[in-house]
Amino acid sequence: MIEKLLPPSVAVAETYGDPPHAPFLHGELEVVSGAVEGRRREFAAVRWCARRALADLGIGPAAILPGERGSPVWPDGVVGSMTHCDGYRGAAVGQVPGVLALGIDAEPHLPLPEGVLNITALPAEQRRITDMGGLAPEICWDRLLFSMKEAVYKAWFPLTRRWLGFEQADITIGHDGTFSAHLLADDPAVPSDGFAGRWLVEEGLMVTAVAVTAQRH
Structure with missing residues (x-):
């Protein structure tokens, strides 16, 4: 759905439910170790989307940890944004210098x-x-x-x-x-x-x- 709003140079992935086996990569589980189960599933699902979008850019799986003010830390040369609400998780990524910033x-x-x-x-x-x-x-x-x-x-x-x-x-x-x-x-x-x-x-x-x-x- 959100791909309709973004230029073709931006890769997008989304899901309307939490994949049952969405993995945590290095350091991600520790971020939500004290959270309730629903929050952990949501956290993993939106990063599962982000990694699918990164793959569309030819970039291998990477841990996506929160940085300053909770802003995601992306691989070098990548900008992106993630979002989640009841019934939806989505991520969009692009590569510098063509794409300088994304917000979804x-x-x-x-x-x-x-x-x-x-x-x-x-x-x-x-x-x-x-x-x-x-x-x-x-x-x-x-x-x-x-x-x-x-x-x-x-x-x-x-x-x-x-x-x-x-x-x-x-x-x-x-x-x-x-x-x-x-x-x-x-x-x-x-x-x-x-x-x-x-x-x-x-x-x-x-x-x-x-x-x-x-x-x-």
């Missing part, structure tokens, strides 16, 4: 819990999604906006190594399956006009993706 996110197609929108969306964003809800009430625009902010952060942090708050990305959603993020934090490592992304609602899920390519940068 998946969410259940359900409204956000009460109060979350107010702490994650700017007033202008709230007004825009209220208007969009009047035109297409079948879409949970609040959750979609949240997903886009997650995807934007996942693309931003590996480029800048800096935190980006929810209030520092002003997102405009297009009805055509695109979105743009005006970044309210400057950094020379990111495009001056912000990030462009794409979104899709399908099979009870919503997925969002940002790809920063050499041409885009």
Whole structure:
């Protein structure tokens, strides 16, 4: 599903359930040794996806450990992103210099819990999604906006190594399956006009993706 949102140079793998024998590679099990069984399966499954995507780039199996602020540490010359939610795990990877950063996110197609929108969306964003809800009430625009902010952060942090708050990305959603993020934090490592992304609602899920390519940068 998420491959529909990314350029052909990006390799994607996904699953709608946890593979029963997804292996842990060196050091991965230790990261989740104290977690509940469901969390361990989720952790292994999304890395199983990532290794399948890496294989499509001709890169052999590698442990994918969390680094600074939990951002995945990829093999040299690789950028990537992973996501998981109930009923979905996915990963996308690309190679430098063609692909500079990736951010993907998946969410259940359900409204956000009460109060979350107010702490994650700017007033202008709230007004825009209220208007969009009047035109297409079948879409949970609040959750979609949240997903886009997650995807934007996942693309931003590996480029800048800096935190980006929810209030520092002003997102405009297009009805055509695109979105743009005006970044309210400057950094020379990111495009001056912000990030462009794409979104899709399908099979009870919503997925969002940002790809920063050499041409885009």
